[in-house]
Each structure stands twice: as C-alpha cells, then as structure tokens.
Amino acid sequence: MKKFLGICAIMLTVVAVIATMWSAKSAAAAETEEVRIGVISSLSGPAVAWGLPTYQTWKLQKNMYNQAGGVKIGDKVYRIKFLVEDDKYMPEPGVAAVKKLIYRDKVDYILGGISTLITVAAGPIYQKNKVIAMVDGTSGPGIGPKLTWVFRMIVTEFERAVAIAGWLSKNKPEIRKVAYVAPDTEGGHGSIKIFKKVTGRVTDWKIGSGEFYEPGSKDYYAVLSKVLKEKPDLLYTDTASPGDFGLIMKQSRELGFKGKIWYGAITDPAVPLAIAGAKACEDWYSPNYPFNVTTEMKKLTAAYHKEYGEYSTTTTCICDTLPVLIQAMQQAGTIDKYKVRDALETGKFTSVCGSDARFYGKDRYGIAHQWIRPICISRMHNGKQELVDQVSPKELLKMLAKLGIKE
C-alpha cells in the first residue's frame, strides 16, 4: 500500500512538473508576437545589383533581431516577419507587388522601392491604405506633402553634394576653380544642375569648363582635354558607372591633371581603383561609407560578408531602414501605425553610422520625411579609402541654411 502511494506521488509530481513547464512555454509563446513587414526590392531585372544586396542586408538585420529573441516594443516582444515581393525595377510589377502586400498580405509597413517611378505610382496606394512606406529611391518626387505615409531612407545626391561641397570649401581652401564632366543623360544633367546650384551658394569656387559626354564612350580624352585646359583645382563627376569613373580618373591623370577629384555617388571603390590604379585615384573624394565607419557598421558588414561572401556598399546606404522603423515602434511603444508614424516624424534616432539622425525636409520637400544621418567624407590615399571626416545632420542643416533651406 505504502509502495503504491509512493509511486502515485512520484507520478503526480512528474505530471505536475510537466504541466507547469508546458504552461510556462505557452505563456512565453503568447507574449512573443509577430510584426509583419512587407519588403519590395529589385530581385531581378536591371537593378538587381542594387536590389539584391538591399534585401539581403535587411534579411540579415531581421535575422539578427530574431536571433536575439525578438524586439521589445512596449511590454511585448515581437519577432519580425518579412513578406517579400520582387518589383523587377519596373512600374507595373512594382505596383502589383505593393498591391499584393497591402491587399493580400495586409501589411501596415513596407520597406523598399528604389525606382522613383514605382514609388510615385504606388504613393496614392500607400496613402489610401495608410501604409508606412520606407523607400530607398533617391529622386525628388518620391516624397511630398501629399504622401504623408512615405518616408525616404536614402540621403539624396542633393544633401550629399551640400555636405561635400561645404566640407571641401572649408577644409581645402586651395580649391578655387572647378570643372565637371557627366554623361549626356537625364541623370547626368540633373546631377550637374545640383552641383552648380550647391557650389554656387555653399562655396566661393569659380565653375570653369564643363562637358557632357556620350554615354558608353570609353575614351574621354577629347572631353577631358577641353575641361582640363583651364587647369581646375577640382574635377567633379557623377552618375558615371564605376568603370567609366575609373577611366575618367585614369585619363584625366594621363592628361596631366593633378588636382582633386570629387565623385558624387556612393560606389564600390574596388572597380575604379582596379581600372585607374592607386596613383590616379589619389585625392579622390566621395561620400562613401567605409565598412568600419562605426562599430555597428563593422558588425553588420562583417556579418554580410560572412553570409554572402562579399562586402557591399549598398549595405552602407540602406542599413538604417529597418532599424529606424524598429526604433520608431519602440519610441511609440506600439506597432500601431498611426503612433509609429508620429514617432518617425518627431523622434530622434541612432543611425548605423552614428547618432543624431532624423528626418527633415519640410522646407525643401514640403514634408519632413527625408532621412539625414552623418555623411562621410572619404578620400582615397595610397590605394586605400580612408574616412577623413563626417558631416553631422546639425552641420548639414547649417550648410543648407546657406541655400535658404530651413528644417
């Protein structure tokens, strides 16, 4: 009898322990919820070289959050779930992708959209359905006062030009005369328009010769001979492919140009360096973010390299998109989209590139939905890209004030 009662007691204890553990697990599962975020990126098509690393970076960041147990928002813990669509860098598939995410998958947040055409076409859909869109296209019409749910997460060429022109003007007083070359395309003409406007107001440089070259031509001797005959101190170019930019540097040095070169876009330095050589690349200034610019950036780019076998400059450009959305949710204390939108508009954020990052742009874009963060000034020296300085958002706003642009 005693033996029977003993066995029963032991069995009851075991059952009680198992039941307790089971209910604890269920309770834990109940407290960890899911935040569903739509992602559109160019996973195929002409922009896959940008779109694929973009998605891969966000996926890596999502996995890092989830592997750490999720993100604490308010008093709950959320795991991040991505719902991914390929926009093929074309308006029709892009809009179809947005519609699938909104109408079929019922997401409240969408990351991505490097094509301005897609962003402009999808803008009314975001607006009508009140979906927060964190886009990464850099052209002007992507955000505006009628798009109160769209936020641009890439620093555009305009802000980059202001930062670099302002910094070079202040720190390199030997620059007095500048020249430019750009491809004879809409993008090339647009970039020169910005360059002229910015340098005219932020610096006291004299703009000398400038030329537009036929896209696809690999021989720039004729064009460069023309712009360099006035012996400028700085040669500016933008929107050229990394290979063409390498040729412009190489050929300008062959023609005897010894001044500084400013390339307006963020680009992988490996290709121009391989084409032009270290000597020709000396004193090449750009807004490139070195992969180790901050501890966070170093960690992210190292993880990207481990996962995908390469470093990508795209990572440095779009690395704030998901973290900023998460920070906004945490500041709002909820995943309620209305409160998150308010937090995006009013909050202060920590960028992967440093603190003091935020949205601005009420004066320039009609709505303060343009992301600004520390802008790097990088210089190529002895074949290596080195960080020379950073222009903080505060300093950038002071420079923008010279152009009559307030917050």
Place this chain on the structure above:
Amino acid sequence: MDLVYLGQLVLNALMLGVIYSLIALGFTLIFGIARVVNFAHGEIFMMSSFVMYYLMTALGLPGMLAIIACALIMAGVGLVLERGLFRRLRPQEVGTAAEFPSVIITLALILIIPASVVAICGTKEKAIPSLISGVIMLGPIPLSAERLLIVIVGLALFVSLLFFIWRHKEGRALSAAAQDSEAALLQGVNLNRAASVSFSIGFGLAAVAGSLLAPIYYVEPTMGPSALLKTCIVVILGGIGSIPGTLLGGLIFGFIESFGRAFLSGSFPMLIAFGIVMLVLIIRPRGLLGHD
C-alpha cells in the same frame, strides 16, 4: 585656341584614329576576301578582351605573350566558325557574295556571344593591368605611354598586313580572290582556303585590337555594339575591303571626334560623324579608297 591645346587635340585625334582603325581592320579584311559582313565583329572584339583578361589574370601570362596567345586562340575560333558555319552557307556559284544567310549567322552570334560571356564571366567590369605605364612629355603635351604603344603596334600591323597582301604569295592569292573570285579560281587559288585564312586573320586582328585596348579601358560584356558602330563608320568612310582605306577612315573619324568635342558637347560629334558617313554614301558609295 592656344597651341598646346591644339597640339593635344591633334595628338588625341591621331591616337583615336589608329585605335578605331585597328578595331575595324579585321572586319574589312573578312568582307574584302570572304565577302561576309561580320556584324558580330564587335562581339568578337569583346570576347577577345575577356580572353586577354583571363590569360593575364588567371594564367598570369605577361602582356605581349598574352596578346599573341589571344590572337592565336581567336584565329582558331575564326577558322572553326568559317569551316563549320559560313562555308556551308557560301553560294555554290562562284562570284556571288555570301550575303543573307551569313548575315543571319552573324546576327545570331551578336546574341549568343554576349549571353555566353555573361553566363561564364558575369556582368561586372574587369580591369586588366597596364601593359606599360607612364606619361611621355612631348614638350608641354602629355602622351600616355600605353597609347603610344598601341599606335606603334597598330601602325606596324597595318604595314605588315599590307606587305603580306601585296608581296606574300598567300596574301596575293587572298587579294586575287577578293578582286575576282572566278579568275582567281581559274588561276588555281583555293577559295575555301582563302576564306578560312581571311577569317582567321580577321578574327586574329580583332583579338589584337581587343587585347591591346582592354588594358587602357576595361572589359565588360556590353562593349561590343559600340565597337561595331565605330567599325561601320570607319569602313564606310574609308571603303569597305580596303586596308589603307580603313586607316584613312579611322583617322578621319578620330579627327572628327577630337575636334568635334572641342567645339560641341554631348552627342553632337557623333551626329557630325554620321552626317559625313551619309554624305560619303551618297557621293562615293564605295568609300574614299574602296573598290567597286
């Protein structure tokens, strides 16, 4: 316009001219002898650049050896294509040009070659180490040593080719086949052999152009169409099938580009070049030094 700038423009024009002539040389030879308009010439040029890239970077061959190896490889490719494809399409009747079917083959090659290159090598631009570095000063005018080398090699090739065509027995056989295939056949010239030789040499010349130019520019799968466009301008100006005409056409085009860009920007110099090409086609359709 100051003299130094003028001197730079003239030097640019001469260098560009020889470069364009070099690119077009293989094209004109193949048409001149085998009567095939090789629209895939630009893709052959591009493919040669990639072969050069891998010979130098993967196999570590020194520059000049890599150029010779590249030329031999591509000559072999030309031989295989001529024997395997174009010979089967050559009209049985002697004296008629191998027109439509061969054109279709070359158009197919325009699609096949870059797609194959992308599949094997990817789309990223590739840089080849310079064959020779440094800048030589001609007074106050800088001259890239690399480009000077190309001009010297290019002119040497032209002279060698002319010597071969005019003096060597094999070359004279090719010339005879080009002028009158029926008469050449009666004289004992093997027309199939002539076509094979012309394809081999033509592809080899495209390979020399591609491998010499790859280090001064860079290598990527989309460089073919631009090379073909410039080739067409050069051979129409100079006369298709004429080797001296190719050099003349190239120099004219080089001067148009160099001086055109001094006074006009964007695509206007190319517009002028095309305008002159149209004038030549109207006034002298066979080109400046072309044959009937």
